[in-house]
Amino acid sequence: MTAGNRSQFSPDTFQLMGIPGLERLHVWIGIPFCSMYVVAVVGNVTILAVVRAERSLHEPMFLFLCMLSVTDLVLSTSTLPRMLCLFWLGARDIAFDACLAQMFFIHSFTAMESGFFLAMAIDCYVAICEPLRHATILTHGRIAKMGALVVLRGVAFFCPHPILLRQLPYCRTRVIAHTYCEFMAVVKLAFVDTGATKQYSLSVASVIGSCDGFFIAFSYVLILRAVFRLPSREASLKALGTCGSHVCVILVFYSTAVFTFLTHRFGHSVAPQVHIVIANMYLLIPPFLNPIVYGIRTKKIREHVLSSLKINCS
Template identity: 65%
Template sequence: MLPGASRNATASAPGPFTLLGIPGLESLQAWLSIPFCSMYFMALLGNLSLLLMVKTEPSLHEPMYLFLCMLSLTDLVLSSSTLPKLLAIFWFGRQPIGFSACLAQMFFIHSFTAMESGFFLAMAYDRYVAICNPLRHATVLTNAVVAKIGLAVVVRGVVLFFPHPFLVGRLPFCKSKVIAHSYCEFMALVKLACADTAASRGYSLSLAFLIGGFDVCFISLSYALILRTVCRLPSKEAGLKAQGTCSSHICVILVFYTTAVFSFLTHRFGHNVPHAVHIFIANVYLVVPPTLNPIIYGVRTKKIRDRVVVLVQQCGV
């Protein structure tokens, strides 16, 4: 148990908590498990295949594919932090979750979501340099620089969200320990506390706005500059190639941020949104991007497409 979790033990005796899955859709949970299980399997297969492909193919050891590997690792952790427990609830009714396990799940979800956002920003910067300053791409984004950017993204996610488990761990839970959610989300836990949580809420809200706002602003700026450069290219074929490369990035980014922002705003301000819809979308944004990322990048990126064709031919298919 984390430090501080034992305080006010007489009032709270933390854990285990009970996760309800998707409240309001209990009769459909067995059916919902089919698409969620399928997407989780595709996320595992797609991201692991992408990692193996980049590792074994020297021609893919470039900044874009290295950042893509970092994104794939993040997707694997993010989806594996929630989907196995969700499926256990759907299939076996295993709703209880220990207090320490709940805090760990909360930390992984929030920190790796921040990392995912950071890697989208890193990939947008890579595309900006590659298209707007192609002659400097190799000197600006060396392997050392790529490693430092990746480390900075990881450190940001870990350091900024490290206080979350301690903020929750020191709260007294003298009310119900039933979480009307399918995973341990920070705001869902804080709402169960019988204490003043204004400071904790304020910290979490500020982090979400700062990280999300910073990343979205600079991602948008990068693609605006890319679009301006593409429009000025003399060769139509070069412009179409650049647009094709960036369109896959934009598709993935839109899916991630649209569902994440909806879930974030609904949890805090959308009191009129049906709870089942909110929880369903909250699960979608943790499983759909990890499923789509390797598919979209694989279909839209020529080098990966070509490598897949070679592997299929080698297998005699």
Template identity: 60%
Template sequence: MQETPFCLTFGHLLLYSMSDSNTTDFTSPSTFILMGIPGLEAAHVWISIPFCVIYALAILGNFTILLIVKIEPSLHGPMYYFLCMLAVTDLVLSTSTVPKMLSIFWFNSREIDFSACLTQMYFIHCFSAMESGIFVAMAFDRYVAICDPLRHSIILTDSLVSKIGLAVVLRGSILVLPFPFLVRQWPYCRTTIIPHSYCEHMAVVKLAGADIRVSSYYSLSVAFCLIGLDVFFITVSYIQILRAIFRLPRRDARLKTFGTCSSHLCVILAFYIPALFSFLTHRFGQNVALHFHILIANAYLLVPPVLHPIIYGVRTKQIWDRLLRLFTHKGT
């Protein structure tokens, strides 16, 4: 009866005299239990309706973007390549989380295998990091297009776009790689119930009966360095873009360009604000209602994937024109 308290306090110093089966149970639980949205269990079926609709629209919208860019040669340029990367990232992010959420809401299927939980965790944080990097790349593309339009094709060559894309992928993949390995090493003797609708890193780490400061400090460092630098570069880019806009001689040109940039900024804010709120709440938001925190965390993965095709697709004239031609030809 004394082993559990010992584990809770000194999880990393588990007694070697414990049986192999008990040690395995403590260090590597076979499954975790996802609670969905704690406190709103009675409303899970109703919550699932907007979740399902948003997911379906996100899948349809992002696949449409990929299709239009693929079949239209005039869209084979830097901005649209980055847009395709964003669409793929959104598809992976939403698909790695929403189907499991819906199975919880519809069928009360709360169990998730430990390895599947770690895999989901990696995909969520890895592709979130990639999405942040893609926003930086898109901001750089807009900066060159507006501030130095004559040299846009010279600066943003296919080779440079490929290198930027590779850097974005490698950065996200490598920085997030320690997350599942750190999580796997902790003993889980406290509980295996995750008060969340998906395997968010800190939500899982908090279940460990050990000193988790290494995981906490590493994730904190990655988040602030990655998001901090990305937000800094995006801010610098858009400051220069706004300066260039206000120097345009024609008022209608200023309004048109400003409208495009403001749409892009709204999408960026829709990604960063909920992400930052969820990240900080896990560490410092003890007074925030748990169901509110989880809803915001879900919005962070649900809302951007459905917004991006609307903002970047529908409001981009070339994509909208090609989409209309596609349906018109099918109709005839």
């Protein structure tokens, strides 16, 4: 293929369709989406500010929570503002390079989110099952290495995605049947056979998700076994309440992600609007819930936020 012929198959822009069949409701759908985004930004920024300001919170749990908050901010900001422009302003066009960049941020930071959930599960396990060795096992150096490993994994596995899509010719419709540039939605527009490209993406997602999910589940099984052995009933109930809220957030993240994955692979009969709404949920709900579950329900953070509010009001 010559350079001249190649250029005509490389689009300058794509068009985002939004949620097929629900176009008339886009304005109303944008309201709860915007509300969740505002809560996610305010909540995660608050967590970062509180932990940074209070040295007593420079512990493994809160350091991992800060990593999760940064991931949530990037993940939600890479999708929500552009999605609201589509819903409220009808701005459907997105530049090809911007589309590839958005796709990379979405998939790589979703993998990082999964990795930080695993890191926090490991921290919870060590804190409950090995409380006397917690500080010596999870030193600041090891925490930094765990965080760097999670970030490098997300970047390394999903950096090929935009590179692969840039090489493909596009001469079909340039309308993406989605609210954002999701890999499988974009690759369907290519002119050539993309079986190997799809298989790579699905394999990477399945390996990362299944490995993280298995070790998270294994960690919480050990945690629950240790909790039920605690001599104090009050301590057991408190630990169960904390673990239960954490598990709920993780289940929301993984259940919606698994549904989206299985829909791409097997669920061709699933209505497009159902698929796209749930695909949005696993990008919107965790950044919205994480500050509430890990922040407000955490006593130390809650006390520091309330004390700051009292000082400002006085």
